Amino acid sequence: MNISLNVNGRSHALEIADGNTPLLWVIRDILDLKGTKFGCGKAACGACTLHVDGEAVRSCSYGVKFAEGKEITTIEGLGTKENPHPVQQAWIEEVVPQCGYCQPGFMMATAALLNKVPKPTDQDIDDNIINVCRCATYYRMRKAIHRAAELHTPNEVVQNQNA
Numbered sequence: 001m002n003i004s005l006n007v008n009g010r011s012h013a014l015e016i017a018d019g020n021t022p023l024l025w026v027i028r029d030i031l032d033l034k035g036t037k038f039g040c041g042k043a044a045c046g047a048c049t050l051h052v053d054g055e056a057v058r059s060c061s062y063g064v065k066f067a068e069g070k071e072i073t074t075i076e077g078l079g080t081k082e083n084p085h086p087v088q089q090a091w092i093e094e095v096v097p098q099c100g101y102c103q104p105g106f107m108m109a110t111a112a113l114l115n116k117v118p119k120p121t122d123q124d125i126d127d128n129i130i131n132v133c134r135c136a137t138y139y140r141m142r143k144a145i146h147r148a149a150e151l152h153t154p155n156e157v158v159q160n161q162n163a
């Protein structure tokens with residue numbers, strides 16, 4: 001099928017054999033955006049989280065055909081080195097990552113949460129940020145989420161439209 005995808009503010013006309021192909025494979029293997037990670041492949045770990053129309057979506061289990069006509073944002077489109085998104089800034093300040101593999105998914109999940117719940121409580125975090133980190137960086141992550149909430153204004157404009 002022919003499909004048009006809008007990723008980080010850029011439009012891509014693609015030919016995909018099967019519309020049920022996970023969006024993750026298209027993002028990583030066709031568009032070469034490697035920040036979004038593969039972990040479990042069954043919507044359980046959150047490593048593959050990106051945004052579709054501002055909602056956090058586990059892209060390993062989301063058919064590419066459902067993304068047509070929607071705004072997709074990956075970690076590459078969240079901010080830039082020079083102008084990081086508040087979530088990225090908070091992650092830097094709290095030195096959150098260990099191996100780093102799970103972190104893009106956590107940051108995307110957090111950015112989506114803050115647009116809905118600007119000042120999340122610990123309970124909000126427990127209820128909504130249910131990704132898995134094998135290095136167990138949860139304590140630093142919680143601090144970073146609260147710090148990001150201080151830095152964040154709701155519906156932060158995605159800064160790097162050309163990533």
Ligand code: FES
Pocket residue numbers: 037038039040041042043044045046047048049058059060061
């Ligand atoms: S790789 Fe998608 S949720 Fe684990």
Ligand code: FES
Pocket residue numbers: 097098099100101102103132133134135136137
């Ligand atoms: S930092 Fe290593 S898996 Fe989370």
